[in-house]
Amino acid sequence: MSYKNKNVWITGASSGIGESFARAFFKEGANLILSSRRIEELERVKSDLGGDDSNIYILTLDLADSATLPAKAKEALGAFGAIDVLVNNGGISQRSLFEETEMDTIRRLMEVNFFGSAILTKQVLPAIMEQKEGHIIVTSSLAGKFGTKFRSGYAASKHAMHGLFDCIRQEMYDYNVAxxxxxxxxxxxxxxxxxxxxxxxxxxxxGDLHKSAMDADEMIQKIWGRVKSRNEEIYVARPKELLALYLKRWAPGLLNLILKRSKVV
Ligand SMILES: NC(=O)c1ccc[n+]([C@@H]2O[C@H](COP(=O)([O-])OP(=O)(O)OC[C@H]3O[C@@H](n4cnc5c(N)ncnc54)[C@H](OP(=O)(O)O)[C@@H]3O)[C@@H](O)[C@H]2O)c1
Structure with a gap:
């Protein structure tokens, strides 16, 4: 798949994985719509990429503000006349035990990570289906596959994304939307x-787990071929974390014992 002159909308584009996605797509000649809350950081990304108004459109939005998202999606569709790729990447994580977590915090995690992505996808899908060509990319997490301490609301929101986007995938096969x-x-x-x-x-x-982790550019480099091949599910982590995925499937009791003794912050 070539991204030359394709229109790519990325949420969470102001830092981290979203910014690295922006770099990768822009390098391949895509037009970008960059979204998040912080306009100054989005402008910084635009300027770092060397883009201008002809190829990068800044669209601020708050994924937690559901009522405003349909209008934002309309604006995104109008920015370059179409959207070929939507990267649902914006999100927040959690560091708290469930019993110490207010329900409003759990709701916020669901609003930003799950409902925000669900609403934007729903709004742009009809136009993408009409094109009979498109790609919806979702940044979930290993926390979308198994749970650990301190991540109850986060893992719930990421598991919910798998349920939603697995179903959308089935519904989109006939429209050539991956x-x-x-x-x-x-x-x-x-x-x-x-x-x-x-x-x-x-x-x-x-967190300690993150201090020694790969950075976002390295992550995108590792998965870029699989993204371009439109793989349906992509895992990217260190070997012991990848092993956890297989244990979850084939030996969940053993994984629970290991996680019980593991440092997960
Ligand atoms: N880093 C990891 O270890 C890791 C692992 C697995 C999955 N992920 C997932 O990767 C995605 C990107 O995270 P990251 O690691 O790149 O972290 P990050 O550097 O904190 O980036 C998060 C991005 O989401 C945006 N965002 C947060 N709340 C938002 C809101 N209410 N409305 C709109 N945008 C919002 C932020 O922009 P503004 O602040 O400008 O709004 C920022 O651009 C997330 O979905 C995360 O769950 C990360």
Whole structure:
């Protein structure tokens, strides 16, 4: 698949994995619509990429603000006249035990990670289906495949994404619209600093698991071939984290014992 002159809408494009996605698509000649809340960071990404108004459109949005998202999707569709690829990447994580977590915090994780992506996808799908060609990419997580301590709301939101986008994939086969779900392990970005604690305030630290992890550019480099081949599910993590995926499937009891003794922050 070539991205030359394709129109790619990326959420969470102001930092981390989304910014690295933007770099990769732009290098291949795509036009970008960059979205997140912080306009100054989106402008920085645009300027770092060397883009201009002819090939990069900045569209601020808050994934938690459901009511505003249909209008944002309309604006995105109008930016370059069509959308070929939607990257549902914007998201927040969590660092708190369930019993210490307010339900509003769980709801916020669901709003940003699940409902935000669901609404944007619903809004752009009819136009993409009409084109009979398109690609929906979703950044899930290994937390979308199994749960650990401190991630109850986050893992729930990512598991929900798998349910939703697995179904959408089945419904889109006849329209030549691919759905790729990416499941990264720890990647060195701002994700843990921005993670929500029980009362909804930010965790504010880089967790140990993330300090030694690969960075977002390395992650995108590792998966880029599989993204372009429109693989349906992509895992990218260190070997022991990938092993957890297989244990979840074939020896879940053993995985639970290992996770019980593992440091997961
Ligand atoms: N890093 C990891 O270890 C890891 C592992 C597995 C999965 N992931 C997933 O990867 C995705 C990207 O995370 P990252 O690691 O790149 O972390 P990051 O550097 O913190 O980036 C998160 C992005 O999401 C945006 N965002 C957060 N809340 C938003 C909201 N309410 N509305 C709109 N945009 C919002 C942020 O932009 P603004 O602040 O400008 O809004 C930022 O661009 C997330 O879905 C995350 O769950 C990350």
């Amino acid at each position: 759905v790729t779900i990416i499941c990264p392990g720890p990647i060195k970005t701002s994700i843990t600093e921005n993670a929500l604690t029980g009362d909804g305030t930010s965790f504010g630290e880089i």
